[in-house]
Amino acid sequence: xxxxxxxxxxxxxxxxxxxxxxxxxxxxxxxxxxxxxxxxxxxxxxxxxxxxxxxxxxxxxxxxxxxxxxxxxxxxxxxxxxxxxxxxxxxxxxxxxxxxxxxxxxxxxxxxxxxxxxxxxxxxxxxxxxxxxxxxxxxxxxxxxxxxxxxxxxxxxxxxxxxxxxxxxxxxxxxxxxxxxxxxxxxxxxxxxxxxxxxxxxxxxxxxxxxxxxxxxxxxxxxxxxxxxxxxxxxxxxxxxxxxxxxxx
Amino acid sequence: xxxxxxxxxxxxxxxxxxxxxxxxxxxxxxxxxxxxxxxxxxxxxxxxxxxxxxxxxxxxxxxxxxxxxxxxxxxxxxxxxxxxxxxxxxxxxxxxxxxxxxxxxxxxxxxxxxxxxxxxxxxxxxxxxxxxxxxxxxxxxxxxxxxxxxxxxxxxxxxxxxxxxxxxxxxxxxxxxxxxxxxxxxxxxxxxxxxxxxxxxxxxxxxxxxxxxxxxxxxxxxxxxxxxxxxxxxxxxxxxxxxxxxxxxxxxxxxxxxxxxxxxxxxxxxxxxxxxxxxxxxxxxxxxxxxxxxxxxxxxxxxxxxxxxxxxxxxxxxxxxxxxxxxxxxxxxxxxxxxxxxxxxxxxxxxx
Amino acid sequence: xxxxxxxxxxxxxxxxxxxxxxxxxxxxxxxxxxxxxxxxxxxxxxxxxxxxxxxxxxxxxxxxxxxxxxxxxxxxxxxxxxxxxxxxxxxxxxxxxxxxxxxxxxxxxxxxxxxxxxxxxxxxxxxxxxxxxxxxxxxxxxxxxxxxxxxxxxxxxxxxxxxxxxxxxxxxxxxxxxxxxxxxxxxxxxxxxxxxxxxxxxxxxxxxxxxxxxxxxxxxxxxxxxxxxxxxxxxxxxxxxxxxxxxxxxxxxxxxxxxxxxxxxxxx
Numbered sequence: 033x034x035x036x037x038x039x040x041x042x043x044x045x046x047x048x049x050x051x052x053x054x055x056x057x058x059x060x061x062x063x064x065x066x067x068x069x070x071x072x073x074x075x076x077x078x079x080x081x082x083x084x085x086x087x088x089x090x091x092x093x094x095x096x097x098x099x100x101x102x103x104x105x106x107x108x109x110x111x112x113x114x115x116x117x118x119x120x121x122x123x124x125x126x127x128x129x130x131x132x133x134x135x136x137x138x139x140x141x142x143x144x145x146x147x148x149x150x151x152x153x154x155x156x157x158x159x160x161x162x163x164x165x166x167x168x169x170x171x172x173x174x175x176x177x178x179x180x181x182x183x184x185x186x187x188x189x190x191x192x193x194x195x196x197x198x199x200x201x202x203x204x205x206x207x208x209x210x211x212x213x214x215x216x217x218x219x220x221x222x223x224x225x226x227x228x229x230x231x232x233x234x235x236x237x238x239x240x241x242x243x244x245x246x247x248x249x250x251x252x253x254x255x256x257x258x259x260x261x262x263x264x265x266x267x268x269x270x271x272x273x274x275x276x277x278x279x280x281x
Numbered sequence: 282x283x284x285x286x287x288x289x290x291x292x293x294x295x296x297x298x299x300x301x302x303x304x305x306x307x308x309x310x311x312x313x314x315x316x317x318x319x320x321x322x323x324x325x326x327x328x329x330x331x332x333x334x335x336x337x338x339x340x341x342x343x344x345x346x347x348x349x350x351x352x353x354x355x356x357x358x359x360x361x362x363x364x365x366x367x368x369x370x371x372x373x374x375x376x377x378x379x380x381x382x383x384x385x386x387x388x389x390x391x392x393x394x395x396x397x398x399x400x401x402x403x404x405x406x407x408x409x410x411x412x413x414x415x416x417x418x419x420x421x422x423x424x425x426x427x428x429x430x431x432x433x434x435x436x437x438x439x440x441x442x443x444x445x446x447x448x449x450x451x452x453x454x455x456x457x458x459x460x461x462x463x464x465x466x467x468x469x470x471x472x473x474x475x476x477x478x479x480x481x482x483x484x485x486x487x488x489x490x491x492x493x494x495x496x497x498x499x500x501x502x503x504x505x506x507x508x509x510x511x512x513x514x515x516x517x518x519x520x521x522x523x524x525x526x527x528x529x530x531x532x533x534x535x536x537x538x539x540x541x542x543x544x545x546x547x548x549x550x551x552x553x554x555x556x557x558x559x560x561x562x563x564x565x566x567x568x569x570x571x572x573x574x575x576x577x578x579x580x581x582x583x584x585x586x587x588x589x590x591x592x593x594x595x596x597x598x599x600x601x602x603x604x605x606x607x608x609x610x611x612x613x614x615x616x617x618x619x620x621x622x623x624x625x626x627x628x629x630x631x632x633x
Numbered sequence: 634x635x636x637x638x639x640x641x642x643x644x645x646x647x648x649x650x651x652x653x654x655x656x657x658x659x660x661x662x663x664x665x666x667x668x669x670x671x672x673x674x675x676x677x678x679x680x681x682x683x684x685x686x687x688x689x690x691x692x693x694x695x696x697x698x699x700x701x702x703x704x705x706x707x708x709x710x711x712x713x714x715x716x717x718x719x720x721x722x723x724x725x726x727x728x729x730x731x732x733x734x735x736x737x738x739x740x741x742x743x744x745x746x747x748x749x750x751x752x753x754x755x756x757x758x759x760x761x762x763x764x765x766x767x768x769x770x771x772x773x774x775x776x777x778x779x780x781x782x783x784x785x786x787x788x789x790x791x792x793x794x795x796x797x798x799x800x801x802x803x804x805x806x807x808x809x810x811x812x813x814x815x816x817x818x819x820x821x822x823x824x825x826x827x828x829x830x831x832x833x834x835x836x837x838x839x840x841x842x843x844x845x846x847x848x849x850x851x852x853x854x855x856x857x858x859x860x861x862x863x864x865x866x867x868x869x870x871x872x873x874x875x876x877x878x879x880x881x882x883x884x885x886x887x888x889x890x891x892x893x894x895x896x897x898x899x900x901x
């Protein structure tokens with residue numbers, strides 16, 4: 033589904049953010065992308081989405097990239113960007129930046145209408161997603177009036193309404209209280225699509241992801257089942273991480 | 282400087298709507314041609330910033346009072362005149378709708394008074410010419426740019442605010458709302474806004490020099506190539522001369538009227554007052570096909586009592602009769618209004 | 634000083650709480666309400682400056698709307714604090730400059746200047762109530778949809794929508810910043826001039842970064858230059874009736890002094 037082949041990327045010449053990164057994620061997998069601050073997690077996301085690198089073309093912060101980034105058999109490029117973005121759903125860390133319409137409901141419809149659905153179809157689809165998430169109460173609410181936990185669920189809902197094949201999530205549990213964090217974790221576990229999650233919340237990663245890719249200074253330091261990597265104190269500490277709380281005794 | 286609906290006659294309000302609406306249309310057209318879709322979110326966030334920034338109090342040293350910023354110059358320096366104008370227009374619309382600051386009908390005038398001058402005059406006649414000029418060159422490149430930013434911000438805020446205040450006075454007078462002669466109105470408005478403009482200019486200058494120090498690429502026209510500068514050193518001179526001539530001419534005309542006849546301006550603007558003040562209400566009556574009884578009698582009395590040509594008498598052939606029925610009727614309407622409000626309250630309580 | 638921002642945030646929230654309410658007025662289509670409001674304001678403002686009694690009749694429109702919608706009158710009067718001072722400042726000169734006697738009220742002589750001042754104040758209050766009632770009974774999406782329908786450029790409407798959203802976010806951020814400032818600068822009324830630039834400048838820079846992220850988020854959901862607005866359904870008969878009957882009443886009140894008529898008929 034997603035494949036990085038020897039990807040090297042730099043915003044500025046001589047300062048690579050990613051060096052020779054390779055991995056492949058199969059359909060249906062849930063993968064945690066972990067690493068210290070500045071390890072290159074968000075850059076991986078941006079490259080996939082075409083917000084930087086080859087997909088972004090020449091304008092903006094495109095940077096210099098080598099290697100291949102493949103999503104669902106197609107190499108990311110400005111030409112096929114809209115098809116690729118259609119398959120990917122990205123949940124931003126800052127929900128306020130993701131939800132730009134006044135109400136949750138309009139926000140959910142935004143993407144659907146942009147992809148040519150009629151309003152009626154879009155509304156049915158959005159209603160279905162809210163029901164599945166058990167968040168029907170969000171429907172009439174204003175984005176600037178809802179709590180942090182509701183914001184996160186609303187952001188997930190806007191992305192799920194698009195019916196993505198791959199869900200990319202950036203710190204889905206940051207700044208949430210334990211109750212809302214648990215709701216988000218349970219939601220992630222229930223979703224059947226392919227998921228890539230970046231986070232420093234390793235307990236959440238352990239709960240949701242079968243596999244973990246550990247990035248360190250722009251390189252893949254480890255790639256394997258979370259059962260082994262998240263229990264390997266030496267490996268994690270060598271890469272400025274710690275064991276998940278539940279394994280620390 | 283937000284005007285209320287009550288300060289404008291429909292004719293003046295409509296004229297200002299047309300003026301602002303045309304500017305909006307032209308700006309949208311220009312921006313659509315540029316086809317820079319990224320600009321829209323930047324504009325939205327910038328106008329939200331101005332909205333939030335206007336709420337912050339800035340202590341004015343030595344006075345104990347605080348100032349605010351308006352944002353026209355700030356937006357045009359960040360976004361350029363067209364995008365700045367639209368952003369400012371949107372800020373004013375939101376203030377009008379959700380904060381009752383200004384009015385729905387006065388919106389056209391408010392956009393003109395605050396957004397047009399701040400963005401278009403501020404950018405084309407002040408910001409860009411000063412940025413491209415050779416002013417302060419002896420300070421060294423870096424310091425010269427900073428000095429130009431400060432100068433343009435302060436001059437820009439003062440000049441555009443003066444223009445806005447002048448327009449407020451002009452629009453109110455043209456609407457026939459106030460008995461205050463135009464010259465006296467200006468005499469009140471302009472000095473107040475001179476002080477406000479200075480404070481606003483200083484705040485804008487502080488913000489823009491900070492932005493220049495940290496992220497200079499966000500500001501427009503700050504880095505100018507030598508060729509552009511060569512070509513436009515003349516243009517600054519032209520602008521200054523044009524502005525000076527305009528100020529002298531406009532000032533001359535107005536002070537001439539003001540001194541030759543205290544109400545001279547009204548006379549000039551509204552035509553001959555002897556014909557009755559209803560002349561300045563001409564448009565309303567055309568719209569509605571009626572002139573009220575009061576204005577007719579007023580005009581009649583005015584003709585007879587020429588020693589009071591400017592003032593009207595709200596009487597009629599049977600002054601006491603109409604007055605009493607007017608008072609009784611008004612009391613009844615007020616009573617009915619109260620009753621309706623209470624009834625609504627009562628029924629809702631019952632249903633709740 | 635952060636009270637200033639907090640109050641604005643509260644104002645904004647209050648308006649959208651009111652607008653999300655439900656009442657017969659809330660259910661009238663936004664287009665009909667907008668039309669009636671505009672006609673009302675035009676008619677009110679066009680009243681002669683001495684025609685106080687004729688203008689009085691226009692009070693019935695806001696009274697009925699307040700009663701039907703259940704929107705509190707007090708909230709509206711609280712908003713007058715912005716508008717009334719300016720109107721007063723302009724109107725206060727009328728009784729001073731225009732001392733033509735109009736009619737005696739006991740031993741007190743009412744002058745036309747007083748009448749024109751009161752009329753001006755009434756106009757100010759009436760217009761404000763009308764705009765307030767529109768905003769307090771109509772949600773922002775509905776207003777935007779109507780604006781699109783009457784061919785206001787899509788760029789402007791979208792800008793309005795996005796600004797409305799981020800005004801709340803940035804006001805909140807500015808509020809947190811001023812609180813943080815106040816905690817470290819007790820007793821200061823506002824921002825010290827040495828921090829003028831960096832205070833708003835910081836917020837500005839962060840906002841520009843935010844705009845970039847916001848733009849990505851729009852692109853990721855297929856944005857290509859157009860926002861889609863709710864059609865809002867075609868106007869029902871009720872909406873048409875609402876608009877037509879109010880407009881007819883306003884124009885009648887403008888042509889004939891209904892207050893006077895009422896008074897005469899009672900006195901007879």
